[in-house]
Amino acid sequence: MERTVVRVSIFGLLLAFGGAQPNKDDWEIYSFHINSTVTTRYATTVITSRVVNRKDESTEVEFHVRIPKNAFISKFRMFMDDQVYDGEVKAKEAAQQQYTQAVSRGESAGIVSSVGRTLEEFKTSVTVAPLKKVTFELTYEELFRRRLGKYELQIFARPMQPVKDFKVDVYIHEKAGINYMDIKGGLSTNALANAITKTLADKQAWVYFYPTVDQQKTCDSCGEQGLNGDLVIVYDVNRHKSLGDIKRSKGYFVHHFAPSSLLRIPKNVVFVIDQSGSMHGRKMEQTRMALLHILSDLAEEDYFGLITFDSNLFYWKRELVQANADNVKSAKTFASNIKDRGSTNINTALLEGSRMLNEQPRQGSASILILLTDGDPTSGVTNLEQIQSNVRAAIQDKFPLYCLGFGFDVNFAFLERMSLQNNGVARRIYEDSDADLQLKGFYDEVANPLLTNVTMSYSSSANLTQTKFSQYYNGSEIVVAGQITDNDVETFVPQVVAISRNASIVFSDANGTTESTDDSNLQRVWAYLTVKQLLDKELQLSGVEKEKVKSEALRLSLKYGFVTPLTSMVVTKPSEETTEVLHKPSEDTPPLPRGTSLVMRPGILSKGQSRMTSRGGHFFPQAGAFPGFGGSASAHPGLKVKQQAGAIPGFGGSASGNYPNLHLPAHPGFKGDPGSRGLPGSSGRRDVAGPPILQDLAIDYDYDSPPIAPTTLSVAPGVRFLLQAENQSLPLCFDIAGRTILRLLHLPNAGVSVNGELDEDQGFIKIIVHFDTDNFVAVELGAVTVKYEQKLTRYTGDTALVAGSVAVSIRHMEVDITAGQTRLLILVHGKNGKDFLWPALRQQPSDDAVGILAQKAVVYEEVHQGPYTKLKMKDQEISVSRSSAVDFGMNLPATLACWLMSPESALRAPLSDFTLKVL
Numbered sequence: 001m002e003r004t005v006v007r008v009s010i011f012g013l014l015l016a017f018g019g020a021q022p023n024k025d026d027w028e029i030y031s032f033h034i035n036s037t038v039t040t041r042y043a044t045t046v047i048t049s050r051v052v053n054r055k056d057e058s059t060e061v062e063f064h065v066r067i068p069k070n071a072f073i074s075k076f077r078m079f080m081d082d083q084v085y086d087g088e089v090k091a092k093e094a095a096q097q098q099y100t101q102a103v104s105r106g107e108s109a110g111i112v113s114s115v116g117r118t119l120e121e122f123k124t125s126v127t128v129a130p131l132k133k134v135t136f137e138l139t140y141e142e143l144f145r146r147r148l149g150k151y152e153l154q155i156f157a158r159p160m161q162p163v164k165d166f167k168v169d170v171y172i173h174e175k176a177g178i179n180y181m182d183i184k185g186g187l188s189t190n191a192l193a194n195a196i197t198k199t200l201a202d203k204q205a206w207v208y209f210y211p212t213v214d215q216q217k218t219c220d221s222c223g224e225q226g227l228n229g230d231l232v233i234v235y236d237v238n239r240h241k242s243l244g245d246i247k248r249s250k251g252y253f254v255h256h257f258a259p260s261s262l263l264r265i266p267k268n269v270v271f272v273i274d275q276s277g278s279m280h281g282r283k284m285e286q287t288r289m290a291l292l293h294i295l296s297d298l299a300e301e302d303y304f305g306l307i308t309f310d311s312n313l314f315y316w317k318r319e320l321v322q323a324n325a326d327n328v329k330s331a332k333t334f335a336s337n338i339k340d341r342g343s344t345n346i347n348t349a350l351l352e353g354s355r356m357l358n359e360q361p362r363q364g365s366a367s368i369l370i371l372l373t374d375g376d377p378t379s380g381v382t383n384l385e386q387i388q389s390n391v392r393a394a395i396q397d398k399f400p401l402y403c404l405g406f407g408f409d410v411n412f413a414f415l416e417r418m419s420l421q422n423n424g425v426a427r428r429i430y431e432d433s434d435a436d437l438q439l440k441g442f443y444d445e446v447a448n449p450l451l452t453n454v455t456m457s458y459s460s461s462a463n464l465t466q467t468k469f470s471q472y473y474n475g476s477e478i479v480v481a482g483q484i485t486d487n488d489v490e491t492f493v494p495q496v497v498a499i500s501r502n503a504s505i506v507f508s509d510a511n512g513t514t515e516s517t518d519d520s521n522l523q524r525v526w527a528y529l530t531v532k533q534l535l536d537k538e539l540q541l542s543g544v545e546k547e548k549v550k551s552e553a554l555r556l557s558l559k560y561g562f563v564t565p566l567t568s569m570v571v572t573k574p575s576e577e578t579t580e581v582l583h584k585p586s587e588d589t590p591p592l593p594r595g596t597s598l599v600m601r602p603g604i605l606s607k608g609q610s611r612m613t614s615r616g617g618h619f620f621p622q623a624g625a626f627p628g629f630g631g632s633a634s635a636h637p638g639l640k641v642k643q644q645a646g647a648i649p650g651f652g653g654s655a656s657g658n659y660p661n662l663h664l665p666a667h668p669g670f671k672g673d674p675g676s677r678g679l680p681g682s683s684g685r686r687d688v689a690g691p692p693i694l695q696d697l698a699i700d701y702d703y704d705s706p707p708i709a710p711t712t713l714s715v716a717p718g719v720r721f722l723l724q725a726e727n728q729s730l731p732l733c734f735d736i737a738g739r740t741i742l743r744l745l746h747l748p749n750a751g752v753s754v755n756g757e758l759d760e761d762q763g764f765i766k767i768i769v770h771f772d773t774d775n776f777v778a779v780e781l782g783a784v785t786v787k788y789e790q791k792l793t794r795y796t797g798d799t800a801l802v803a804g805s806v807a808v809s810i811r812h813m814e815v816d817i818t819a820g821q822t823r824l825l826i827l828v829h830g831k832n833g834k835d836f837l838w839p840a841l842r843q844q845p846s847d848d849a850v851g852i853l854a855q856k857a858v859v860y861e862e863v864h865q866g867p868y869t870k871l872k873m874k875d876q877e878i879s880v881s882r883s884s885a886v887d888f889g890m891n892l893p894a895t896l897a898c899w900l901m902s903p904e905s906a907l908r909a910p911l912s913d914f915t916l917k918v919l
Contacts (some may be wrong), residue, residue: 024874026055027128030164034155038172038516040247040254041144041151041237041479042525045071049159050135053909060377062125063769065137069120071529072562075139076214076571078126087571089561091554094568112160141562143528146236147260147445147479149583155231157187162216168209170233175515176245176256177238185687186229187479191218196231207233235865244492246514251487252522253514255456257496257507258477262450265399265501266301266365268399270318270353274373276310276344283374284340284407290439291335297447303365304333309349310342311379320360345380347387348403354394364502366449366471367399369422372429372439374406377412384411390417393887393896400424400470404442407431418498423470442611448474451498451505452605453823455809455816456480457800460491464798465529467811472498476581481526489514495800497809499815504807504818527560535565587796712907719763720885722898723906726857730870733898734906739919744839745824745851752819754851755916756839763836768827769817772804779815779826781835784808824853831890838888852914855907878905 002883027028028193036043055060067073076087128134144151155168172178181200187209188196196212211230221228243255271294272285291306298304302323307318316334318702321327357367381387395401401422403415406429416426429438451472458464464482472478484492492514496507534553538546550566557564691908718737725731738760744767745754756767769777778785784795788803795801800809807814815826841853860871870877883900903911 002149019881020572026053026059026261027061028052028054029159029161032159032163032167034157034168036063036153036155036168036170038144038153038170038174039519039521040174040525041146041256042141042521042528043144043153044074044139044141044521047138049133049825050133051128052133053130055569056130056849058127058129060125061134062123064139065122067120067122067137067138068142068154070145071140071142072531072564073122073138073140073569074561074563075137076124077137078571079135079137080126080128080133085571087569089558089563089567089569092566092568093559094570099413101653101763128466138683141524141528143479143525143532147475150234150236154185155233156186156236157227157229157231159227160225161405162224163212164213166211166216166227168207169481170205170207170229172205172207172233173203173238174245175203175517176240178205178235179238181205181233181235183207183231183233185232186221187227187231190218191215191433196714200801205235214252227355241509243494243496243509247515247517247522248489248492248514249519249522252526253458253461253482253484253492254522254525254882255458255480256478256493257456257472258505259450259472263501264299264474265449265452266299266303266355266362267366267447267449267547268303268360269298270307270356271304271367272322272349272353272369272371273306273308274310274349274371274375275308275338276339276342276375276378276728277340278409279340279406280374281340283435285337285404287372288335288338291338292332292445293436294443295328295335295441296329296591298328298445300324303360303362304331304335305353307349307353307356308338309345310340311345312342313345313349313352318356320356343379344373344375344377346371346377347381347390350387350391354391355699357399358394364771366452366873368446368449368471369395369399369401369424370404370443371401371415372404372406373410373415375409378410384414388414388421391418394745395422397423402427402442402446404429404439406435413539420536421540445476446471446473450474451500453816453818454478454496454498455800455811457495457798457809457811458482459493459496459797459799460485460488463530465526466533479529481522481529483526489516493799497800497807497818499818499823501758506802506807508800524560527556528562531560531562531564533555547562572590580863585745613797615651718761721852721903721906722885722887722896723855724857726859728860728884731896731898732858732906733861733883733896734903735900736903736911741919742915743851743914743916745822745849745853747819747822747842747849748820749848750819752822753837754824754853756837757919759836762831762834763838763839767837767839769806769819769824771806775804775806777803777806777808777815777817779837781828781837784810784815821848827888852907858906858908863885869899871901873905874908 008813019648029049029051031048033666034045035048036045039107047065049063051061051912052558053061055582078085085762095157122138125707126134143781153170155170157166159166170183178200179436181198183196183198192211192215195209195215197206197208197210199206211227216226217223219227224773235690236379239260240244241256242259244255245258246253246255271291273291275284279287287563302325304327305320305321308314316331321775328865352371353369353371357369361367376382377387382389401424403419403424405412405415405426406717410428412426412428419426429442430436431758432438449471452470453470454469456467456469456478458467458480461485462485466478467480470476475880494508494514498507527609531553534556538549542551556562556567557567563569570655573661620655627847720735722733723734736758742758743753744756745752747753751772753770754767755770756764759765767779769779771777773846775788776786778787781798785810786795786801786803795810800807802808805819807818813828817824817826827838827840830836830840839853858873860873863870863872863877869880869882872878878901880899881903882897884897886897
């Protein structure tokens with residue numbers, strides 16, 4: 001989601017002599033052009049610098065350019081002596097050897113280094129003969145992100161000398177129409193304002209910045225060395241259609257969805273604030289100041305909680321309370337008195353914040369958990385994988401987690417992975433005078449939720465980017481791209497289903513909303529977005545699935561020529577040039593101060609690695625607060641139950657099974673770009689064969705992280721279910737063996753019932769939702785059948801529909817069904833080579849609900865008697881054994897310890913009460 005005001009950064013060039021500071025009398029930049037073309041919020045920027053060596057001897061000239069961290073370099077070229085030296089994107093490993101050889105020879109290594117908060121500095125060099133010229137040309141691409149209601153292009157220029165032919169040309173073409181545009185920044189003030197020409201004409205806009213040599217010395221931070229500042233172009237587009245802006249071209253489409261005029265959804269927000277000793281001084285002062293501003297901005301219809309932590313927890317209140325004037329005043333007093341001390345217990349703090357949100361679910365509201373910390377966990381649970389698993393088990397996909405890392409002592413990779421696993425994002429807060437404003441700015445981005453549980457569906461489509469989003473906030477934008485199957489626009493129908501306050505809402509347009517365009521960039525927009533999301537997904541996975549996603553991201557990066565964390569750009573240079581390898585800094589690398597130029601010397605450039613490690617190969621999360629059900633157990637491997645014959649109306653045969661709330665990461669049926677996939681055993685490398693007189697320069701993005709062992713799934717003696725416990729770390733678990741039709745959920749007042757056919761050892765084969773007396777939605781592997789008003793329709797592809805009181809969204813690997821206030825997600829998972837279904841209750845049903853999915857969290861007390869353990873439940877003591885089960889109720893399966901007992905003991909009723917028929 002990341003928000004704060006989308007920006008494309010276009011940065012000027014810095015040129016210097018290798019090894020020493022440049023003498024501007026020896027060389028001249030005689031032409032400096034920045035050209036940015038923006039279509040459908042996708043910017044392609046070309047920076048061209050032409051330099052002449054005025055000396056009577058050869059001189060090494062360095063080329064610097066700053067680009068946004070969110071951009072992908074897609075082309076780099078040098079023109080010299082009537083020769084063109086093109087860069088070629090290769091797999092990272094293919095360039096690593098060149099880097100190692102260069103360092104071993106004592107040669108310097110080039111870099112891509114962090115500069116400030118949003119920039120990276122590209123740097124290379126070349127030797128220019130006396131009185132000769134060289135031209136550098138760099139191209140990078142970036143998809144804009146809308147933040148706080150606007151897009152922003154930031155143009156930063158610092159050529160280190162006045163340039164006679166200095167030009168910045170920006171062209172924006174938005175078919176939706178541009179509703180406003182403004183120009184800000186240090187280069188738009190004083191005499192430089194006269195060098196700017198702005199033209200806005202409905203769907204197009206032009207900005208020209210052509211300062212004279214004298215004007216280049218007149219801005220506040222400019223001087224004899226010329227321009228030193230930024231030009232900021234801010235704009236937004238018209239939003240006439242609720243379904244948004246959909247463009248299609250050559251079999252691809254891009255959908256920008258940002259509906260307006262929606263009612264704000266009240267939110268439930270819990271702030272979890274680190275007050276450990278490392279927060280001492282200005283960081284704690286700025287945190288207190290930011291909290292005071294944020295608390296003042298809470299709407300009265302919001303509910304909130306505030307927890308601070310070191311090695312212990314400190315509550316303002318132990319439950320959510322309404323943001324009325326008295327409560328806000330009291331919370332401000334608490335916030336003003338936060339004191340730094342002690343160590344850092346992140347695990348307990350996040351679990352307690354999750355508990356507060358889980359215990360008070362309000363219909364028609366949106367919940368958010370926000371963590372602010374400046375360091376690693378140092379007390380309580382300190383194993384990073386364990387904390388991540390615990391948090392996933394507690395949240396269970398019910399609300400997003402946003403992690404704010406204060407400074408550079410924090411393990412940002414840990415926070416980023418944990419946020420992504422829980423539908424959120426991580427944001428670094430820089431230790432600076434405006435840190436409180438950074439905190440407040442992030443909160444502003446999530447302060448006004450408008451939709452929850454957003455599902456984007458497209459019939460006759462394939463290879464879609466992310467289509468499910470937990471929340472949509474005012475001022476932001478959802479972007480989905482994909483392919484139109486066989487380019488058949490007649491059957492391509494987009495639809496969005498979401499929840500707005502208390503009701504489901506469907507965005508569609510029967511008259512058609514897609515607009516044909518000749519924009520050849522749509523395919524690249526799809527590729528860019530797909531690679532970005534695959535890289536995010538790779539952070540969340542481990543084992544085989546991680547490698548599968550990583551391989552697909554690498555394949556697309558190579559195909560479309562993107563320099564990503566998985567690839568390098570190799571640039572041939574004239575003979576006898578030294579070899580350089582440019583590394584992308586990791587997020588944990590502190591940025592250089594603005595204006596700093598870094599020269600790397602032999603041996604000091606090391607590869608940044610993620611600090612995430614794997615210990616043991618299993619995740620062991622604590623139980624979440626929402627009733628959920630798990631999957632295969634680790635006990636009694638190989639035990640089988642004989643399948644019995646039988647039938648019941650609406651249910652048939654064939655096998656499969658499943659578990660709750662899991663968005664399956666990179667299932668074997670994962671759809672990627674339709675081009676060729678990497679074959680087993682292939683390296684994915686693409687080598688460059690150049691003339692023998694050429695040597696290589698590699699621009700390398702470093703992204704290595706230690707492998708994380710995959711979760712191990714065991715075979716169950718039937719299907720093992722998990723039932724959450726209240727205020728206890730271990731849930732209950734029980735097994736149901738044999739083919740059975742179970743009563744999953746029944747809502748008498750709503751007239752809704754859900755039944756499922758359970759296979760003997762996998763999960764569910766079929767799940768049927770009955771509604772409005774004689775209507776139903778039947779979900780099987782590969783098909784969904786809907787009966788409504790005596791009409792029976794079978795769906796085998798992605799689609800969204802509304803049948804009376806029920807909304808159904810069918811997507812690859814899941815079916816989302818909303819009936820009144822009840823929301824059921826039916827997911828497809830795989831185990832032991834077989835796919836199966838599992839129902840996940842995403843929205844708490846009414847109090848009259850009965851069935852396995854309606855079970856409340858149980859209350860028990862452990863009673864130890866010698867070597868045996870009993871649980872005391874409602875004045876009954878039940879013998880139990882400690883076992884484990886794999887919980888598929890999260891994005892990543894996790895092995896949970898549990899108390900194993902009979903189904904009757906766990907459900908506190910005979911199993912026959914939940915059984916319609918034994919097959």
